[in-house]
Amino acid sequence: xxxxxxxxxxxxxxxxxxxxxxxxxxxxxxxxxxxxxxxxxxxxxxxxxxxxxxxxxxxxxxxxxxxxxxxxxxxxxxxxxxxxxxxxxxxxxxxxxxxxxxxxxxxxxxxxxxxxxxxxxxxxxxxxxxxxxxxxxxxxxxxxxxxxxxxxxxxxxxxxxxxxxxxxxxxxxxxxxxxxxxxxxxxxxxxxxxxxxxxxxxxxxxxxxxxxxxxxxxxxxxxxxxxxxxxxxxxxxxxxxxxxxxxxxxxxxxxxxxxxxxxxxxxxxxxxxxxxxxxxxxxxxxxxxxxxxxxxxxxxxxxxxxxxxxxxxxxxxxxxxxxxxxxxxxxxxxxxxxxxxxxxxxxxxxxxxxxxxxxxx
Amino acid sequence: xxxxxxxxxxxxxxxxxxxxxxxxxxxxxxxxxxxxxxxxxxxxxxxxxxxxxxxxxxxxxxxxxxxxxxxxxxxxxxxxxxxxxxxxxxxxxxxxxxxxxxxxxxxxxxxxxxxxxxxxxxxxxxxxxxxxxxxxxxxxxxxxxxxxxxxxxxxxxxxxxxxxxxxxxxxxxxxxxxxxxxxxxxxxxxxxxxxxxxxxxxxxxxxxxxxxxxxxxxxxxxxxxxxxxxxxxxxxxxxxxxxxxxxxxxxxxxxxxxxxxxxxxxxxxxxxxxxxxxxxxxxxxxxxxxxxxxxxxxxxxxxxxxxxxxxxxxxxxxxxxxxxxxxxxxxxxxxxxxxxxxxxxxxxxxxxxxxxxxxxxxxxxx
Numbered sequence: 001x002x003x004x005x006x007x008x009x010x011x012x013x014x015x016x017x018x019x020x021x022x023x024x025x026x027x028x029x030x031x032x033x034x035x036x037x038x039x040x041x042x043x044x045x046x047x048x049x050x051x052x053x054x055x056x057x058x059x060x061x062x063x064x065x066x067x068x069x070x071x072x073x074x075x076x077x078x079x080x081x082x083x084x085x086x087x088x089x090x091x092x093x094x095x096x097x098x099x100x101x102x103x104x105x106x107x108x109x110x111x112x113x114x115x116x117x118x119x120x121x122x123x124x125x126x127x128x129x130x131x132x133x134x135x136x137x138x139x140x141x142x143x144x145x146x147x148x149x150x151x152x153x154x155x156x157x158x159x160x161x162x163x164x165x166x167x168x169x170x171x172x173x174x175x176x177x178x179x180x181x182x183x184x185x186x187x188x189x190x191x192x193x194x195x196x197x198x199x200x201x202x203x204x205x206x207x208x209x210x211x212x213x214x215x216x217x218x219x220x221x222x223x224x225x226x227x228x229x230x231x232x233x234x235x236x237x238x239x240x241x242x243x244x245x246x247x248x249x250x251x252x253x254x255x256x257x258x259x260x261x262x263x264x265x266x267x268x269x270x271x272x273x274x275x276x277x278x279x280x281x282x283x284x285x286x287x288x289x290x291x292x293x294x295x296x297x298x299x300x301x302x303x304x305x306x307x308x309x310x311x312x313x314x315x316x317x318x319x320x321x322x323x324x325x326x327x328x329x330x331x332x333x334x335x336x337x338x339x340x341x342x343x344x345x346x347x348x349x350x351x352x353x354x355x356x357x358x359x360x361x
Numbered sequence: 362x363x364x365x366x367x368x369x370x371x372x373x374x375x376x377x378x379x380x381x382x383x384x385x386x387x388x389x390x391x392x393x394x395x396x397x398x399x400x401x402x403x404x405x406x407x408x409x410x411x412x413x414x415x416x417x418x419x420x421x422x423x424x425x426x427x428x429x430x431x432x433x434x435x436x437x438x439x440x441x442x443x444x445x446x447x448x449x450x451x452x453x454x455x456x457x458x459x460x461x462x463x464x465x466x467x468x469x470x471x472x473x474x475x476x477x478x479x480x481x482x483x484x485x486x487x488x489x490x491x492x493x494x495x496x497x498x499x500x501x502x503x504x505x506x507x508x509x510x511x512x513x514x515x516x517x518x519x520x521x522x523x524x525x526x527x528x529x530x531x532x533x534x535x536x537x538x539x540x541x542x543x544x545x546x547x548x549x550x551x552x553x554x555x556x557x558x559x560x561x562x563x564x565x566x567x568x569x570x571x572x573x574x575x576x577x578x579x580x581x582x583x584x585x586x587x588x589x590x591x592x593x594x595x596x597x598x599x600x601x602x603x604x605x606x607x608x609x610x611x612x613x614x615x616x617x618x619x620x621x622x623x624x625x626x627x628x629x630x631x632x633x634x635x636x637x638x639x640x641x642x643x644x645x646x647x648x649x650x651x652x653x654x655x656x657x658x659x660x661x662x663x664x665x666x667x668x669x670x671x672x673x674x675x676x677x678x679x680x681x682x683x684x685x686x687x688x689x690x691x692x693x694x695x696x697x698x699x700x701x702x703x704x705x706x707x708x709x710x711x712x713x714x715x716x717x718x719x720x721x722x723x724x725x726x727x
Contacts, residue, residue, distance in 0.1 A: 010709050357713075358716075
């Protein structure tokens with residue numbers, strides 16, 4: 001398959017592994033921000049091919065995992081209302097709230113539907129004028145443009161029965177929080193290529209300079225990741241910091257101006273709570289006040305939510321790169337994909353799910 | 362005959378315990394739980410229902426084999442007996458429909474026991490409001506499929522449910538077949554050194570059906586691979602005989618789930634090679650876009666055969682000589698290490714686990 005097979009060749013992969021081995025002289029800890037990259041690393045077995053000096057830790061880049069429990073409980077409360085069609089991407093359906101999840105709500109009679117695009121949710125709203133259609137707008141900067149388009153589209157159609165439960169989160173503030181922590185051990189980042197495809201990498205440049213750390217914009221195929229790791233190790237060994245771009249076939253420094261424009265038209269930044277991590281200033285998007293009619297949080301009054309996080313779950317530490325999933329005392333015993341304590345065990349981008357699926361000892 | 366003692370049968374292996382030992386700790390269902398779609402997905406939840414409910418309640422030696430069909434001895438013959446229900450939506454799809462799927466499914470379950478089908482029953486649950494023309498198409502398709510598999514539908518049943526309480530048509534097909542002398546097919550016969558064969562490109566049926574899904578319609582020329590495999594099995598057995606240890610059709614849950622079940626039942630490891638997996642370009646493309654792993658996507662007209670190494674080449678040649686096995690491939694081997702576990706050597710040379718899925722595969726967010 002063109003543009004895929006070229007990035008999965010064994011001989012090239014082995015050449016990168018040899019190059020990394022030749023380059024590395026001491027231990028380095030790198031963080032891949034994106035949960036999709038975590039899964040590629042584990043699915044391809046890259047984690048086991050690297051020299052012992054290179055430690056990969058997994059970042060907070062799984063939007064499903066970092067969606068706070070209050071927001072999931074709110075979603076569950078809205079989804080259980082009789083006149084609501086609650087729509088979501090597939091990833092979100094299995095994520096546990098305090099007492100249940102969306103798939104269970106569906107099994108008990110709630111009208112929960114998986115959509116493949118937020119525009120499909122708008123279509124549902126057109127087709128079901130007697131129902132309220134809510135879209136759970138989760139994601140990083142990558143999904144924000146499409147979600148913003150859905151709101152614009154609903155407004156253009158004059159729909160009054162469509163709203164979004166916006167839970168967008170932004171990468172740079174989370175990285176800043178990680179780097180500012182006294183416990184931080186991350187020495188280099190693999191930046192999520194698709195986030196940078198939208199936003200470019202100018203936001204990262206001040207971070208790289210301030211924390212004197214290399215950041216490599218990296219793609220998602222095995223060779224992308226191996227090359228990204230090589231570039232990070234090379235930068236560290238040679239004392240370079242700042243942003244370098246591995247993903248040149250997709251990402252430019254300025255990103256996608258049209259996508260950014262639509263996001264800015266619909267959303268504004270706000271402080272946002274991250275599940276397991278806490279509130280990070282200016283790390284989320286909410287709908288602009290003039291679009292309040294499309295804000296499900298304002299539209300649906302939900303009784304006071306009392307959340308209950310499983311005390312044993314160390315998702316927050318895992319997503320900050322402080323611990324690996326296998327270091328969790330509940331991993332694989334009291335926490336499995338079937339009975340997860342936290343979202344990283346069920347999300348398709350979750351670090352714990354990656355360890356469970358591909359690398360369980 | 363006092364004193365004459367019949368030979369005691371060998372104690373049946375405790376399969377439940379073996380399965381439990383081979384899989385992760387699985388809690389028993391609790392009172393508040395409800396059935397989820399994933400209970401029918403062929404993954405871990407399906408397995409848990411079978412282990413903790415069906416096997417526990419119905420326990421008997423034939424069921425304990427956990428094969429695609431039960432083998433029963435009667436009148437000096439070994440009969441294979443199997444049933445399969447179909448609830449697919451849409452009822453008609455490129456390459457087939459619910460009728461042909463149901464007939465082929467049961468014929469294949471019999472074939473995976475090494476049996477030639479003898480007769481089938483058809484149970485139809487119809488929803489009020491279903492156009493008679495649709496039912497005619499389905500019944501005609503069932504008859505065509507049965508003729509193709511050289512088997513007759515000899516008994517049946519019809520029920521009608523209120524509008525809204527069905528999905529047009531549900532079809533159940535039950536079948537009996539005869540296992541030829543000398544043929545012993547069982548998941549537990551898989552042993553270290555055996556070669557794992559697949560009869561053709563995987564994940565075709567699941568992706569063909571998915572391409573019609575609401576909200577996802579994408580253009581493809583893919584058609585379901587539904588087909589009766591009894592002819593292919595007959596050719597395989599003729600070429601490799603007793604060296605054919607295990608046969609399974611990797612339907613729901615795909616190749617990964619089926620091989621996990623075999624690995625668990627036989628207490629062996631299975632090693633796959635990603636580069637050896639036959640996958641059509643269109644299927645790979647769709648899986649890449651949707652974030653799905655073709656190893657977990659449903660197949661219909663495909664079989665997995667686990668064959669002794671000395672007969673693997675002959676078995677592969679026999680499969681490839683048949684029209685339904687032209688793209689057959691050796692995709693891995695059975696190993697003694699890691700009993701109950703399936704692993705895969707990735708395209709770039711890494712290794713990973715191929716586990717049972719907990720639920721259905723869900724398309725990713727980004």
